[in-house]
Amino acid sequence: MSKKIMALVFLLVLSASFIGISQGQLTVGFYSNTCPDAESIVSGVVRNAAQSNSNISPVLLRLHFHDCFVEGCDGSILIENGPNAERHAFSHQGVGGFEVIDQAKAQLEATCPGVVSCADIVALAARDAIALANGPSYEVPTGRRDGRASDVSLAANMPDVSNSIQQLKAKFLQKGLSEKDLVLLSAAHTIGTTACFFMTDRLYNFSPAGGSDPAINPDFLPELQSVCPQNGDVNVRLPMDRGSEQTFDNHILENIRNGFAVLASDAKLYEDETTRIVVDSYFGMLTPIFGTSFEADFVESIVKMGQIGVKTGSNGEIRRVCTAFN
Template structure:
């Protein structure tokens, strides 16, 4: 297993500082958004209850739906802020984000959002944005599979645009640790936020295409040669052949408790058995000076993980697209912008 030397610490600190100082163009900030906890208190007081009931049905029918909604929220917030843009379908005049390289074949849960939206349109027509629905649904999804609760600030507007090209801001499975850190810093999120939010991989599945390089690469080097790790690797290789297809075959990212939101994901990283390269890098990379210690902390203290995950989800949910607050809308259908233009 790769380890770091004392000399790597100042070098890595300088590396992080460089990313903090560099400008990357237009930034969507996770700070001081115009959101409030009681935004729908008068206009749609039943919004939280409606979202919760629909999510209960979805997770009861298939626990994996929880992971789909959490991932959908993540992809939304990392592309021009949490504005519901990930929900938009392609049209003649708009290229959505669903078919962008980091998202195609990786996203689901759209019909769940549609059902929630239909219920809310019946109860409070034209009031609750799709962006807010997705944010609340991600919180409820986490809670329903055993994760923590947090209060969700509300008041987002839905974007009338999508960011197909901007989807490159989403971290990928084979990306290096420095590159992923830079993408989180760009969003105004810290290294601690990054490690905590990666803990969402304690639920959900990964496609063979996204873990093939890992299991035929350095998996044995990080996990050692114990009978248990060899058996696990053998199983993964049976699911994901080196060549000849199988790209859509899936395996749980947490092989211990795949449908329970807990901290076993971090224990797998300590054992060198993270399924995705991007996850294992947080512990095994020579550059994992800070992240390694955070992984150890969350593996040892599930309460600390739950607390930080809640805080980091709020921070991520607060990444706003200023444009949506000026020219945004409350979509009637989450898949398409409204035919009317909002008054400015």
């Protein structure tokens, strides 16, 4: 190969690498040189938080989901800039874990100032939270930068428990997520609780005929109604995965198949042919031998979700504190 051709090949490879960077590709171990202890610092903060709050795993997992579905995974939900901040949107009610992200950020700033984004902390904390709930361990591609927008109006189109299955599929598709991703990311409800507030219509005023949702197993209905009585305290909480709310597993999909789904949006996964096939795919007779792995598929979906609308390179910023723009 002549020197001219070799030089041309080198330039093409070099330019391709720069194109990859400009396209905003995330990489595993992004901070290995600039802040080598970044991931272990986040893990330590999450572990400490779990010692005083047994519910922190689902809280941090939900925070990651809600961040990514508005303006992409850019930490926009963390901003506290008054009553119109995104975090105060109706669709974000009950979202928490902000103090854990703030603690991790403070430790990272003391160790590697101006290096690790809040958006990456959210993604890493969710990963660590899943592992603490006996879920799968996985590597998180990092390199996100923090967004510069935060407004309640931006969260207007979040997926909602009252959405039809068609609406849910459309909202996920809009973010580049498939029907399979919808099932798997909904299965994150395998850990954590929900409030009776989200159950009232399903139990007592189910559209269009009123009464209770006929999809609820008759053996399960009295149990739900005893926890969430009509005109009762809507702040009372109940597990979203009856019988396995502390462990990250596919038990919630089994509940969905048998009419024991707590949330209406979860139950609807079994009413649609496409999503029902996905749910059933984890329970075939030969699935343990030849079938797909729920844990592996979930990891694929959450890593995919974690790359929605990411800002990298010269886009966005690295916040000094997660609650305020620089």
